Amino acid sequence: MTGTILAIITVNRERIAGGAPIFIEPTHEKMQQTAFTLEKILDAMVHEVSADTLIVVRHK
Numbered sequence: 540m541t542g543t544i545l546a547i548i549t550v551n552r553e554r555i556a557g558g559a560p561i562f563i564e565p566t567h568e569k570m571q572q573t574a575f576t577l578e579k580i581l582d583a584m585v586h587e588v589s590a591d592t593l594i595v596v597r598h599k
Contacts, residue, residue: 542596551591
């Protein structure tokens with residue numbers, strides 16, 4: 540199984556860099572809301588990388 544990272548959502552700007560779109564949110568609640576919305580729009584899955592960072596991945 541392979542996957543593609545479609546987006547990164549975080550509340551900690553200093554720890555994130557990369558080639559995927561990055562969404563910086565002010566609170567953990569807003570981070571969860573954004574991840575849930577992107578998961579539905581992109582037909583993908585959200586995975587927790589750390590308490591401050593989520594990624595949206597499309598699995599093939």
